[in-house]
Amino acid sequence: MAQDLVVPLAPNVWRIPLVRDLVNGFALRDDDGQVTLVDMGVSSSGPKVMAALAAIGSGPRDVTRLVLTHAHPDHAGGAAHVARQTGRGFTVHHDDAAHVVEGSSPPRDRSVLLGRLLDRVTRPGRDFEPVTVEHEMRDGDVLPIAGGLRVVHTPGHSPGHVSLLHEESRTLITGDAIFNVLGLRWPVKAFCTDFRMTQRTAHVLGELDYDVAAFTHGAELRDRPREAIRRFLSRRSPS
Structure with missing residues (x-):
């Protein structure tokens, strides 16, 4: 296996790893060989997702489900390429579904100047291929x-943002609820639809049971990750 x-x-x-450890997707395989891919990275990441599929000994025909944690271009950018290669559509939370279909990001937090500026340049089909x-x-x-x-709905980063808990392996995929880039941290405010909501809803991640915390931005935590996330959340409770 190519590490x-x-x-x-x-x-x-x-x-x-789609952009080093800074942008990640995930693969899960059933005992019968069916594969699910979660998040497809930026626009250039589609071929990397397919190469990773081959690295685990699977192929496009084995893929039976494609999942997006949310409708942002660093997660859905490579989605169209992977969809064409596998012949599959996507599973996404109801509140982000319309954005995935039109290829646009949900509104950003308008209390932040950069968020307002980003909203001005968002157009259907411009953020990522529908x-x-x-x-x-x-x-x-x-x-x-x-x-x-x-499915653990953790809105705020986007209306339909989800985290995902694989209960059998006790692996949590946080999505963008929390980053692990130079330590645990919140996502960039301007990229959130409602940053304060992001902080509120992330607290559910401290209530789940898992042995590995996997992040869409940053490397995973394996050493008591639940305790680490709880400490982060307790220090950074929203006012």
């Missing part, structure tokens, strides 16, 4: 993926 293409997190669960949504997920859903992938 530079995939990082094993648990049996049949891998992180896919893709088909074949399933809309909601909070508490358990997707039939590798023994069950629980």
Whole structure:
């Protein structure tokens, strides 16, 4: 297995470094060989996702589900390429589904100047190439993926932002609720729809049970990650 293409997190669960460790996707494989891919990185990342698929010994025909944690171009940028290669549409939370279909980011936090400026340049199809949504997920859903992938709605970064808990391997995919870049930190305010909501809803991540915390931005935590996330959240409670 090419270690530079995939990082094993648990049996049949891998992180896919798409821009070093700064932007990540994920792959999960069922016992029968079916593969689910989560997040496709930036616009140039599609081929890297497919190379990672080959690195775990699977191919496009094995992919039965594509999932996006939210509709931002650093997660959905490579989505169209992967969709064409696999022939699959996407699973996304109901509140971000329309944005995925039109290829646009949700509104940014207008209390932040950069957020207002970013909103001015957002246009359908400009942020990322539109893709088909074949399933809309909601909070508490358990997707039939590798023994069950629980949907944890953590809105704020976007209206339909989700974190995902693979209960069988006790692996949490945080999405952009929390970054692990030079330590645990919040996502950039201007990229959030509602930064204060991001801070509020992330607290649910301290209430879940997991042994590995995997981030879409930054490397995973394996040493008591729940305690580390709880400490981060307790120090940075929203006012």
